[in-house]
Structure formats: C-alpha cells, structure tokens
Amino acid sequence: xxxxxxxxxxxxxxxxxxxxxxxxxxxxxxxxxxxxxxxxxxxxxxxxxxxxxxxxxxxxxxxxxxxxxxxxxxxxxxxxxxxxxxxxxxxxxxxxxxxxxxxxxxxxxxxxxxxxxxxxxxxxxxxxxxxxxxxxxxxxxxxxxxxxxxxxxxxxxxxxxxxxxxxxxxxxxxxxxxxxxxxxxxxxxxxxxxxxxxxxxxxxxxxxxxxxxxxxxxxxxxxxxxxxxxxxxxxxxxxxxxxxxxxxxxxxxxxxxxxxxxxxxxxxxxxxxxxxxxxxxxxxxxxxxxxxxxxxxxxxxxxxxxxxxxxxxxxxxxxxxxxxxxxxxxxxxxxxxxxxxxxxxxxxxxxxxxxxxxxxxxxxxxxxxxxxxxxxxxxxxxxxxxxxxxxxxxxxxxxxxxxxxxxxxxxxxxxxxxxxxxxxxxxxxxxxxxxxxxxxxxxxxxxxxxxxxxxxxxxxxxxxxxxxxxxxxxxxxxxxxxxxxxxxxxxxxxxxxxxxxxx
Numbered sequence: 001x002x003x004x005x006x007x008x009x010x011x012x013x014x015x016x017x018x019x020x021x022x023x024x025x026x027x028x029x030x031x032x033x034x035x036x037x038x039x040x041x042x043x044x045x046x047x048x049x050x051x052x053x054x055x056x057x058x059x060x061x062x063x064x065x066x067x068x069x070x071x072x073x074x075x076x077x078x079x080x081x082x083x084x085x086x087x088x089x090x091x092x093x094x095x096x097x098x099x100x101x102x103x104x105x106x107x108x109x110x111x112x113x114x115x116x117x118x119x120x121x122x123x124x125x126x127x128x129x130x131x132x133x134x135x136x137x138x139x140x141x142x143x144x145x146x147x148x149x150x151x152x153x154x155x156x157x158x159x160x161x162x163x164x165x166x167x168x169x170x171x172x173x174x175x176x177x178x179x180x181x182x183x184x185x186x187x188x189x190x191x192x193x194x195x196x197x198x199x200x201x202x203x204x205x206x207x208x209x210x211x212x213x214x215x216x217x218x219x220x221x222x223x224x225x226x227x228x229x230x231x232x233x234x235x236x237x238x239x240x241x242x243x244x245x246x247x248x249x250x251x252x253x254x255x256x257x258x259x260x261x262x263x264x265x266x267x268x269x270x271x272x273x274x275x276x277x278x279x280x281x282x283x284x285x286x287x288x289x290x291x292x293x294x295x296x297x298x299x300x301x302x303x304x305x306x307x308x309x310x311x312x313x314x315x316x317x318x319x320x321x322x323x324x325x326x327x328x329x330x331x332x333x334x335x336x337x338x339x340x341x342x343x344x345x346x347x348x349x350x351x352x353x354x355x356x357x358x359x360x361x362x363x364x365x366x367x368x369x370x371x372x373x374x375x376x377x378x379x380x381x382x383x384x385x386x387x388x389x390x391x392x393x394x395x396x397x398x399x400x401x402x403x404x405x406x407x408x409x410x411x412x413x414x415x416x417x418x419x420x421x422x423x424x425x426x427x428x429x430x431x432x433x434x435x436x437x438x439x440x441x442x443x444x445x446x447x448x449x450x451x452x453x454x455x456x457x458x459x460x461x462x463x464x465x466x467x468x469x470x471x472x473x474x475x476x477x478x479x480x481x482x483x484x485x486x487x488x489x490x491x492x493x494x495x496x497x498x499x500x501x502x503x
Contacts, residue, residue: 009042010331012102019050019195021057021219022202024064025212031056036221038195041109041339042329042375050195053220058187058228061216065158065185066234068213075155075183079133086130086181088208093123093173100197104169105330107196109339109376112331114293122173128458129181129478136479146493152486155183156260159482160235162226162250163198164242165191165341166296166398172198175239178478180214187216187235189226191242193342195219222246233257237481240264241298243396244422244467251470262471262481264298264463266396267424269445270417271301275309277429278451283314285453286402287321289427291380294337295400296345298468299425299447299454303386303393304404305416311406315384318404319363322380327369337400339376346376349399352392356383359390360403388419396422410439418444424464425454446472 019038020027034052039045051057069075074082093100101116108115138151161175168190179186190198198217205215218225222242230238230253237260240250244266254261271286273279289301306314330338340346353366365381378400386393386403393403407413417426426445430436440448446464449455456462456474463472473481 008332009329010102010106011040012099012106015047015103015106016196016199017048019048019199019219021051021053021061022199022215022217023057023061024067024216025206027202030054030220031060036192038107039193039342040106041341044343044375048196050192050219053189053218053225053228055224055228057218057220058225058232061187061218062158062229062232062234064213065187065216068211069155069157069185072185072211072213074180074185074211074214077183079136079181082181082183083130083134085209086126086133086177089204089210090123090126090130092204092208093119093126097123100169100200102331103200104167104197105338107194108165108168108341109330110167110293110296111335111338113333113335115330118167118170122170125170125173125177125458129177132178132475132479133181136476138485143492146491148490148492150488152488153483154486156482156484157184157236158234159184159186160229160232160238161186161188162222162229162238162240162242163188163190165193166293166298168194169197169200171241172201174473175241176201176215178473179239179482180210182479182482184482185214185216187218187229189218189220189222189229192219192221193345227253230254230259231256236260238262239473239481243398247469260481262463262473264469264473265424265467266398266422267298267300267464267468268303268394268396268420268422269299269301269425269427270303270305270443271427272413272417272429272439273304273306273310273314274413274428274430274432274435275307276431277310278431279310279314279317281451282429283318283321285427285429287318287325289453290402291322291325291337291400294340295349295380296341296398298398300398301425301427302397302402303416303420304402305407305413306404307413308406308408315363315382315404319382319384322364322382322402325380327372327377327379337378337380340378340399341376343376345398346378349378349397349401352395352397352399352401353378353381356381356386356390356392356401356403359392360384360386365400388416394420410435414439414442418442421467422464423466424468425449427453
C-alpha cells in the first residue's frame with residue numbers, strides 16, 4: 001500500500017477571493033461580469049472566483065497589446081535593454097520562490113518540493129532568454145565581388161499564449177520569456193483550473209519595469225476566451241501547450257487567418273529497458289518519470305517496455321517501490337504524489353484505472369488511498385503484462401498510472417515504442433552505446449533520453465512528432481518563432497540582367 005503523509009491541510013495566507021484579468025496595465029473584471037469558480041484540489045471546495053473572459057475581453061486585451069506594439073517602446077528597445085528587464089523579472093521570481101511554490105501547490109495539488117523546483121526553473125527561463133537575445137546572431141553571406149546577403153529580424157507582433165494546468169507558472173514562463181525577449185507583446189490565457197499563479201505575473205512585470213500593455217492576461221474557459229484569442233485577426237501567432245484534441249481544433253481555427261502556430265500536445269512516451277541496463281538506475285528513473293508531478297506531465301514515461309529476461313524482476317521491484325511512494329497533502333515535504341488538479345481530471349484518471357483492471361495485471365495501487373477519503377488522490381498504479389492493443393497502452397491518462405509490457409527483440413521493442421499515435425519523448429536504458437544511439441534514432445519522438453531521466457538543456461529543441469505537436473520551441477527556435485526574418489540582398493558588382501525590350 002502507498003504510504004500516506006500527514007493529513008493536515010495547509011492554506012496559504014492572503015489568498016485572493018477574486019482573480020481578475022490584467023489588461024493595459026490594469027486589473028479588471030470581465031465586461032460581462034461573468035466569473036467561474038476555482039477549486040482547491042485537496043478539498044474540492046471553491047476558494048476564489050475568477051473573471052470569465054469572453055470575446056469582448058480578448059478584444060480589449062489584443063487592442064492594448066497591439067497599441068503597445070505599434071507605439072510603445074518595448075519592440076524598439078535594444079536587446080540589452082529588454083534583457084535587463086528580463087533579469088529583474090528572474091530576480092523577482094527567485095526572491096519569492098517559496099511563496100510562488102506555496103501558491104502553485106495549493107492551486108494544482110503538486111507536491112511542494114516539486115513546485116519549488118518549477119518556480120526556480122521559471123526564473124532560469126527568463127535569465128536564459130535574456131542572455132540569448134543579447135547573443136543572437138543572424139546569417140550574412142558574401143559572394144566576393146558580386147553580392148552581400150544578410151538577415152534582418154523583427155518581432156512578429158501580438159503573441160497569443162495558451163498554457164496548461166499541470167505546471168502552470170513554469171510553463172507560462174517558458175512562453176512569456178522568449179516572446180518578451182523577442183520584442184513581442186502578449187496576451188496570456190492560462191488554464192481555467194489553475195489561474196492563481198498566472199495572476200502573479202502582472203505585479204512581477206510591473207515592478208520590473210515592463211511597459212503597460214506589453215503583458216495582458218485574460219482568464220476564462222478554453223471554448224470562450226481561448227477560442228476568441230485563437231480566432232482574433234489581430235493575433236498573428238499562437239503558442240499552445242495542452243492536449244491533442246484541443247490542439248487539432250486550434251489548428252483548424254488558426255487556418256482561416258494563416259496564423260503561425262507552435263503546439264506541444266499530448267504524449268504516451270515509452271521507456272525502453274534492455275537487459276544490459278543499470279537496473280537500479282532504470283527503476284529510479286522510470287518511477288520518477290511517471291509518478292513525479294502526480295503523473296500530470298506530457299513527457300511522462302507512461303509505457304515501460306522491458307526485455308523479457310529481466311521482466312519479472314523489474315516488475316516486482318518497480319511495483320514494490322511504487323507501493324511505498326508517499327501520497328498525501330501537497331504541502332507536506334514528505335509527500336511524493338499529491339492531489340490531482342481537479343475532480344473532473346480525477347474522474348478521468350480513475351476511469352482509466354478501472355479500464356486497466358480488465359486489460360492488464362494490477363501489481364500496485366488501483367484506487368484511492370483508504371486513509372484519504374476526500375480530495376483528488378490516486379494511488380500510484382502499476383499494470384503489468386499490458387498488450388499493445390490496450391487503451392491504457394495507447395491513450396494518454398495524464399496521471400499516476402503506468403503500463404509495463406515485455407519484449408523479446410530490439411525489433412519488437414521498436415515496434416512497441418512507435419506503436420502509438422503520439423511521439424513526444426522516449427527513454428532508453430542500455431549499456432550498449434551503439435545500440436543506444438541507433439535505437440534512439442529510430443524512435444519516432446521529438447526528444448529521447450539515453451540512460452537519463454528528463455533533464456533538459458534549454459538550448460535544445462522541445463517538441464514532438466505525430467499527434468504530439470507541431471513545431472519546436474527552445475533556444476533559438478523560440479526566437480525564430482516569435483520573430484520575422486527578412487533577407488536583404490545587395491549587389492556589389494556589375495549587374496548582368498537580361499535586357500527585355502531593349503531591341
């Protein structure tokens with residue numbers, strides 16, 4: 001049985017009773033006055049109401065962002081000047097990381113130690129892109145005595161940013177930092193389940209000296225505020241992180257105005273463990289990879305493929321460790337798996353647990369911890385002997401649930417790894433260096449980790465293939481997305497042009 005942390009529930013001080021939009025440098029309610037409830041995932045009780053943005057609120061936010069882009073100083077600042085503001089933002093985030101983590105944990109149900117790491121990563125995102133925009137170089141090509149070619153770069157305009165609820169503050173920073181570094185102005189639509197931490201950006205940006213109108217925030221439901229942002233003709237590009245079916249809808253709605261799109265969508269990532277792997281390290285990594293962040297992570301290694309000669313040993317050891325994972329109050333530092341974000345998502349995950357009981361062999365978990373009768377708590381759940389046709393093998397669950405499947409050959413392992421519609425991440429464990437590299441190159445995934453858990457260099461591309469996304473962000477690829485590139489060609493020598501109509 002899963003271990004249970006202390007059952008006290010921490011409620012942060014000075015929680016807002018009302019969460020507003022932030023448009024043109026001012027906190028405002030919705031034009032319509034509409035609101036929606038925000039729930040504490042430990043009790044599922046309403047702790048605040050948030051302004052529910054509609055088309056008219058998006059219109060106001062886009063107008064403010066467009067005005068700041070057209071007439072304000074931000075797009076025209078030198079890179080170093082923008083970088084100084086981003087450094088101040090990073091310093092402010094780092095200085096209050098404990099408070100940010102406390103609020104993030106309360107809003108999402110993430111364990112407090114993991115939320116603290118996300119707040120610190122948010123600060124690093126701003127520092128990284130501040131450095132990157134100053135160091136940005138562009139191509140220049142010379143054809144001696146004939147031509148010089150170079151590239152001009154400029155911000156695209158108003159960027160529409162739509163973010164998810166699983167690690168909201170960090171993932172907001174992941175989009176905000178490169179968009180602002182590039183000179184864009186932004187309209188952020190955070191996930192409706194978790195609006196609390198997003199509301200903190202406004203004061204952080206204001207204190208750092210970001211001009212009014214550069215950052216705008218509209219809360220609301222995806223089908224209302226999110227849809228209005230995607231369809232708005234004054235927003236030339238959309239960066240979206242979320243689930244695949246929503247991404248498909250956004251793709252269709254962006255087409256009418258030929259918007260630029262970057263979409264990081266769902267995943268069902270394989271972790272492939274060969275018999276020659278460091279088994280202890282592989283177990284540590286695969287446990288962390290699927291059960292950290294409550295399993296609510298797009299890159300979770302939620303399918304573990306294990307070579308048959310070590311399969312029984314792996315399953316027994318993995319299940320035993322999963323049964324000892326501490327489940328409980330998210331604010332308790334001993335907690336390893338907290339409460340899922342929302343009762344709707346809890347019901348979805350639990351429905352997959354029931355489906356899995358008919359599709360695989362349950363070896364750990366399988367329900368709610370007995371000592372936690374309320375709140376969105378799910379035991380770390382492990383199914384073994386899962387066939388590749390099973391729904392728990394094919395479909396994204398986005399919770400603390402994992403499917404383990406044996407394989408006999410490299411060819412079978414590759415077929416299983418690639419045998420789903422997703423292609424975001426993959427993990428390979430082997431001591432054979434040649435096999436590791438060649439196998440990784442054959443996996444249909446945007447990112448592969450060899451003998452490692454999910455540790456990412458911010459300079460590298462982040463994104464998936466197949467149903468896991470469209471485009472990549474990270475490093476210079478983010479700057480490319482938020483900027484237009486113009487090639488300038490200059491003739492240096494005599495011009496030799498066919499003289500039409502000269503004779």
